[in-house]
Amino acid sequence: MANKIQAIRGMNDILPTQSPVWQYLEGTVKDLLAAHGYAEIRMPVVEQTNLFKRSIGEVTDIVEKEMYTFEDRNGDSLTLRPEGTASCVRACEEHGLLYNQTQRLWYTGPMFRHERPQKGRYRQFYQIGVETFGIATPDIDAELILMTADLWRQLGLQDAVTLQLNTLGSNEARAEYRAALVEYLNQFRDQLDEDSQRRLESNPLRVLDSKDPNTQALLADAPQLHDHLDEDSREHFNTLRAILDAAGVKYEINQRLVRGLDYYNKTVFEWVTDKLGAQGTVCAGGRYDGLVEQLGGKATPAVGFAMGVERLILMLETLEVIPEAVSETVDVYVCALGAGADQAALLLSRQLREEHAGLRIQTHCGAGSFKSQMKKADKSGARFALILGESELENGTVGVKDLRGEAEQATVNQSDVGPWLMDALV
Numbered sequence: 001m002a003n004k005i006q007a008i009r010g011m012n013d014i015l016p017t018q019s020p021v022w023q024y025l026e027g028t029v030k031d032l033l034a035a036h037g038y039a040e041i042r043m044p045v046v047e048q049t050n051l052f053k054r055s056i057g058e059v060t061d062i063v064e065k066e067m068y069t070f071e072d073r074n075g076d077s078l079t080l081r082p083e084g085t086a087s088c089v090r091a092c093e094e095h096g097l098l099y100n101q102t103q104r105l106w107y108t109g110p111m112f113r114h115e116r117p118q119k120g121r122y123r124q125f126y127q128i129g130v131e132t133f134g135i136a137t138p139d140i141d142a143e144l145i146l147m148t149a150d151l152w153r154q155l156g157l158q159d160a161v162t163l164q165l166n167t168l169g170s171n172e173a174r175a176e177y178r179a180a181l182v183e184y185l186n187q188f189r190d191q192l193d194e195d196s197q198r199r200l201e202s203n204p205l206r207v208l209d210s211k212d213p214n215t216q217a218l219l220a221d222a223p224q225l226h227d228h229l230d231e232d233s234r235e236h237f238n239t240l241r242a243i244l245d246a247a248g249v250k251y252e253i254n255q256r257l258v259r260g261l262d263y264y265n266k267t268v269f270e271w272v273t274d275k276l277g278a279q280g281t282v283c284a285g286g287r288y289d290g291l292v293e294q295l296g297g298k299a300t301p302a303v304g305f306a307m308g309v310e311r312l313i314l315m316l317e318t319l320e321v322i323p324e325a326v327s328e329t330v331d332v333y334v335c336a337l338g339a340g341a342d343q344a345a346l347l348l349s350r351q352l353r354e355e356h357a358g359l360r361i362q363t364h365c366g367a368g369s370f371k372s373q374m375k376k377a378d379k380s381g382a383r384f385a386l387i388l389g390e391s392e393l394e395n396g397t398v399g400v401k402d403l404r405g406e407a408e409q410a411t412v413n414q415s416d417v418g419p420w421l422m423d424a425l426v
Ligand code: ATP
Pocket: 083, 113, 115, 120, 121, 122, 123, 124, 125, 126, 127, 259, 260, 279, 280, 281, 282, 283, 284, 285, 306, 307, 308, 309, 310, 311
């Protein structure tokens, strides 16, 4: 027998038992975004490789080691998107959504990075991303952060996440700081990890991001970015902090938070947790006022974030904060016993759905004994089983059995059963 074909390592199936939690999370986020006036945008999952090289930066983990890049049949270099911001900017620019207007957008979908698969780190993973364009003031930075804080509260995650906040300043301030950092690190060049030695030349701020403990220790006495901040960035940061303070959102200022992509300036932030081991960042973002211009558009202020859906789901599961109702997929299971009952069951179910919006009904198909149908009814998670047998068909009634209670089976007129269920299900 031929070997069975399996999924690509690090690329997961989301099984029917898991999807209710995904839908719950996505639904909660969508409602929250709708309540803030954000609109959805959907981009392709494949783009020209240069889009990511030019935006994320050549000397970053993503572009150096993580991209799924291939030649298509024309010989063009294409890449499976490793993140959404670059695609979103490309799409907005291409369709004229940025000139003389503001945008508040969101998207969700799979992203692809060739990383070592482990808990909370996959090669295909999902992000929900939010991007805003055309607003330079810190109120919008604050709106994004407040919105995420509200999301954690709605999901019951508020006590398990903390906010790390930093400002990267203007390009000029960073250039000045970069010189000071290089001068300092050059003294310890030989003691830095290999990536950091290389980056000291090409992209020294990336050294701050190093996961190597030895490099991190050397950074303890390094010059501080905030000593080189420009006045505008300082004021922007202070206003943002004042809004967060007024809203009661706590944060830690982390001057080494530079994020793994080159396009950020001013505000950067990460929501982190200690519940997921090394994969502790569940949501990350910041301001990228230079990116639109860098990709060929007119200078446009922008700020956004992305959250990792798998990591949030792992948190919901670890903290056991998924509401019970999330896994209840149907309210009613309709059993059909004997001649003509299958047809009657389908028609009754259809009529009930039409008359009672929101009523979730699974109709038994495939015949079988009373016992086996009741087993299926129980497994469906439904609260009630409706039973259509020969005598019910004759009398225009239906048997109603509470699958989660002690009550005896009742008999109800078919014409009354809809309102009866609606009453009982509230
Ligand atoms: P990390 O430091 O964990 O590698 P990152 O800085 O590379 O994260 P971003 O590019 O900021 O991540 O992506 C935003 C979010 O997407 C992350 O905070 C995380 O929740 C999620 N994410 C990133 N890479 C992966 C991955 N390989 N598998 C699952 N989720 C991921």
